[in-house]
Amino acid sequence: MALRTGGQAIVDSLRSQGVTHAFGLISVHMMDVYDALYEARDSLQLIGGRHESAVAYMADGYARASSKPGVCFTSTGPGAANSVGAVGEAYHCSSPVLNITSNSERELINSDRGGLHEPKDQLGMFGSVTQWSALVPCVEAIPDHVRQAFDLFLNRRPRPVELEIPTDVLSHKADVQPAPAVQRTRQQGDARLVEQAARMLAAARKPVIWAGGGIPSSEATPDLLRLAELLGAPVTTSYGGKGGFPDDHPLALGCSIGGRVYGRNPVFDFIESCDVALVVGARLPYRATIGVGLKLPPNLIHIDIDGGVFGKNYQPAVAITGDAGAVLGKLADSLEGKNVARSESFAMEVADLHRRVKQVLRESGPNQQETMEAIRGVISRDAIIVADPTAPGYWATRGMPCYEPRTYLSPHGWGGIGFAFPAALGAKVARPERQVIVISGDGGFQFNIQELGTAAQYGIKVVVLVFNNGAWGVLRDRQRDYFGGRYYATELKNPDFVRLADSYGLPATHARNCRDMTAALQDALDKDEFRLIEVDISRGFAEFV
Structure with missing residues (x-):
């Protein structure tokens, strides 16, 4: 092993996880990181922004467009605080953003002794907008912390992580090597529950699918298309799921958004008339569902990688914790052998609604x-x-x-x-x-x-x-x-x-x-x-x- 500074260990660890771009705003506390970035500039490009909020948003946009976690660098105290709003947006949008920041020297952390930019409980500040925040105590701990962050991004609900490293650790040297790259393992979902959901969908007269941000996060559009076409079931998307199902597909009902500034969405009335709803990769947030009067059928199947979202606003009949693509694929496999033919009148109703959604937009x-x-x-x-x-x-x-x-x-x-x-x-x-x-x-x-x-x-x-x-x-x-x-x-x-x-x-x-x-x-x-x-x-x- 080679002696590496804390700054070099961070950059080495990011490269080991496949990071090729990062966004940041340089600071006196992060000089060792930026010196390591200079060494790695041919393989890891830094985009230097003008404000910490902006570089966190850039990392968020990078993550959502690329399917790779976005990385930003901020710095102790005010620099880190400037990024909190943008990190909070990534948290509530389930976007994998890694905010690497600094803290005071180890002996000064939370001491109230007046160190340069010394924060008060910086970890606590980030606790409300991240799925995990950690103070990295030494150079040797950096590779495992970075690897754990990427494991959370790839194998859990993708929400931000904040890692903060004391500024003296960034300049300290130790024998350290990066951890191996994290591999994605897709949660398959409980096979018994998947089969129960398949039976409900096969028996449905009027099924509907509500697709959320878990579809793009899981790269599950092909699985969603396959299942929708098997069922002849129309698909509406949430805010975060927009684009996850092509809007020019005959089964597309567009974005489910309605109420308040948007006016009544005709999709709402249709959903209320359905006998089975499949919600996949969506939280069903209050403001966009029950808060604007949306009623979902009692036969509700809810699939999400985060079991904590179930039952918040609607109680599912079947709740399956798992990766959206993996579970949809299993559902489609199960339905291949079942009679799922829909009535001609239902197909005509879907086609009419597809046209009416566009008509209402043009009229309103x-x-x-x-x-x-x-x-x-x-x-x-x-x-x-x-x-x-x-x-x-x-x-x-x-x-x-x-x-x-x-x-x-x-x-x-x-x-x-x-x-x-x-x-x-x-x-x-x-x-x-x-x-x-x-x-x-x-x-x-x-x-x-x-x-x-x-x-x-x-x-x-x-x-x-x-x-x-x-x-x-x-x-x-x-x-x-x-x-x-x-x-x-x-x-x-x-x-x-x-x-x-x-x-x-x-x-x-x-x-x-x-x-x-x-x-x-x-x-x-x-x-x-x-x-x-x-x-x-x-x-x-x-x-x-």
Whole structure:
């Protein structure tokens, strides 16, 4: 074995787990890590961001687009704290992000002696937004801690991990080698329960499938397609599952989102009329299900890698803990030998609903839906769309057709604003051959507007659609609709986004209508360049044409 510093042991361990990219913001406490990254720069590329929140979002976008864990580097105290919101988004979206940070020297940790950047219980700070946080006590412990993090990412529900290393450990040397790479082992699910679920599905008159983020996480789209086609069962996706089932498939019902700002989704009424529902890889969060009046049939089959999600909002008749792809494959195998033919009337009802879902979108928001379809008509089938929680982003979640897994990324867990732009940069680093499109509002874009410098410095070619209405538009609409038009704290004084991008040497343009927007988008994609397109929706998104 060779003597390695703690910083070198971290980089060696990451490379052993197959890490080729990471995101970070350099700090005095992390200098030994960055020196090790310099040594490894030919095999592990670092993207240096401008804010710790942004680099954590970049790691999240990288993970969601690539199927590999995303890695970010932060630093003791304020640097680590700056990343907590973004790590929390990854936690609630079940995204595998590894945040490697530092802490004070071992003798100063939680001592309140006033060390540089000394935090108070940094582990506790991360405890609410990670599945595991650990203080690594010595160089020799680094390889096993990194390996355990990747085992959690690959073989449990993929949620963030935070590892913090005292700054004196980072510079200390020891004889240490990286641990071997973690292998993925797919939980197969209880065979007895799988067979029980297969019998329920075979006997169903009107089955429906609700597919969540566990489908892309498990790479389970082929298994889902096979099962849906065997059953003739329509499929609706959750926020996180969007793209996990192709929206142009005859059995696709689109995103299940409905209620509140979205209005009634006709899929809700259909689900309530079904006699068996199969929910796979989805938490069924309150705000998107029972909180907006969704009723699920009593014959509910729930499959998830995390058994802790069962029974939170709906009590399943059958609950199967296991990998989505593995369990769906077993279900399909079992059903191959059973009579699962559906009535012709059911097939006609599904086909009619498939058409009606599109019709309702066009009726409830004709200009909004026309905008989404115009964007979709320009970009490639496998383009990655990254949306913020803004009026256009909300509409994209419901109305933007998606056809492949890992092509629609949004902060669907916590709903934090400012996700889209840095996450898109991470996605583009992960998939440089793909088109990556940002859908953001003017307010949300300014959360991480400083990352224009990162895009310019590293040549990251995303296209950013900034829908500018000079306000926190969703909240201003609520003040109009529910508070008698008493507008307060929702107006924004914005920069000229085009001139700002230009100051970084980045191409940018204004668009005042849908035609201008799609022409600029097409031009940017044809030229394969970064482009910021400031879209004027000053009259409101509903009036944009």
